[in-house]
Amino acid sequence: xxxxxxxxxxxxxxxxxxxxxxxxxxxxxxxxxxxxxxxxxxxxxxxxxxxxxxxxxxxxxxxxxxxxxxxxxxxxxxxxxxxxxxxxxxxxxxxxxxxxxxxxxxxxxxxxxxxxxxxxxxxxxxxxxxxxxxxxxxxxxxxxxxxxxxxxxxxxxxxxxxxxxxxxxxxxxxxxxxxxxxx
Numbered sequence: 001x002x003x004x005x006x007x008x009x010x011x012x013x014x015x016x017x018x019x020x021x022x023x024x025x026x027x028x029x030x031x032x033x034x035x036x037x038x039x040x041x042x043x044x045x046x047x048x049x050x051x052x053x054x055x056x057x058x059x060x061x062x063x064x065x066x067x068x069x070x071x072x073x074x075x076x077x078x079x080x081x082x083x084x085x086x087x088x089x090x091x092x093x094x095x096x097x098x099x100x101x102x103x104x105x106x107x108x109x110x111x112x113x114x115x116x117x118x119x120x121x122x123x124x125x126x127x128x129x130x131x132x133x134x135x136x137x138x139x140x141x142x143x144x145x146x147x148x149x150x151x152x153x154x155x156x157x158x159x160x161x162x163x164x165x166x167x168x169x170x171x172x173x174x175x176x177x178x179x180x181x182x183x
Contacts, residue, residue, distance in 0.1 A: 007030075007031030007032065007078055008028060008031055008032070008033060008079065009031070009076075009079050010028060010073045010076070010079040010081050010102065010104075013026075013028045013033060013079070013081055014071075014101050014102065016033070020033075023038070024036070024038065025037075025038065025069065025083070027071075027081060027082050027083055028079055028080060028081035029080060029125075030075075030078040030079075030080060031078030031079055032078075037115070037117045039113070039115050040115060040116075042143050042144075042183070043085075043113050043115045043143065045183045046113045046141055046143050046181060046182060046183070047068060047085050047086060047113050049180070049181050049182075049183070050085075050086050050111055050113070050141070050181060051066055051068060051086055053176055053180065053181065054066045054086065054088065054171075054174075057167075057171065057173075057174045058088065058171070062091060063088075063090065063091055063171065064088055064089050064090040064091040064093070064094060064108070065088070065089050065091070065094050066086065066087070066088055067086070067087045067088075067089070067107075068085060068086050068087075069083045069084075069085065070083060070084075070087060070102070070103070071083050071101070071102035071103070072084070072087065072102060072103050072105065072106055072107055072110075072133075073102050073103065073104045073105070074106055074129045074130065074132070074133035075129065075132070075133060080129055080133075081102055082110075082126060082129060082130070084107065084110040084111055084112055084126075084130075085111055085112055085113045086110075086111035086113075087107035087109065087110050087111065088107060088108050088109035088170070088171070089103070089107050089108055090108050090170075093105070093108070105133070105134065106130060106133035106134045106135040107130075107135055108135065108136050108137070108170050109135070109136065109137050109138070109139065109170050109171070110126075110130045110135045110137075110138045110139075111138070111139045111140075111141065112126060112127075112138065112139075112140050112141070113140075113141045113143065114140060114141065114142050114143070116144075123140060126138075127140070127151050131151065131153070136152065136169075136170050137150065137151065137152045137168060137170050138150075138151040139151075139165070141181065143182060146160070146161040146178070146179070146182050147159060147160050147161065147178070148165060148178055148181070150165070152168065159178050160178065161177075161178045161179040161182065162178070162179070163177075163178050164176065164177055164178065165177075165178055165181075
């Protein structure tokens with residue numbers, strides 16, 4: 001759902017975000033503020049599991065920061081600000097102190113959990129935006145299919161619940177059975 005008729009910059013979108021309805025989610029897509037439907041329980045449960053599993057690996061090793069729904073500026077003119085369901089930023093890329101606003105770069109890892117209202121075209125657009133902006137890997141979780149698509153550069157691999165997800169060169173040593181991510 002489109003919220004506004006004119007194009008906004010990331011800075012204008014940030015300033016306006018205080019006035020937007022906080023019971024809803026928004027992203028800036030090619031300068032247009034887009035309302036994102038509130039996800040359901042299955043989506044939220046999967047996101048919660050992903051965060052828990054990633055934090056259990058990342059925090060003790062001080063590898064970086066795991067976030068949820070935080071904004072990343074992926075492109076300028078027209079501006080794109082996406083809030084992946086889960087993101088990882090390597091420790092050496094985290095500004096200190098942490099900014100209030102969005103990071104002006106892409107996460108190292110972006111995770112999207114597909115909801116029934118997400119179209120294949122919207123998911124593909126996000127994947128392409130993340131990759132163009134420098135995201136090194138995108139994990140797309142499909143809760144109903146109990147599967148994950150892993151995108152690294154131009155390569156994509158589909159993993160089923162009987163497979164194991166690994167962190168590749170982004171999270172070396174990280175592995176987790178796919179089935180553990182789904183309630």
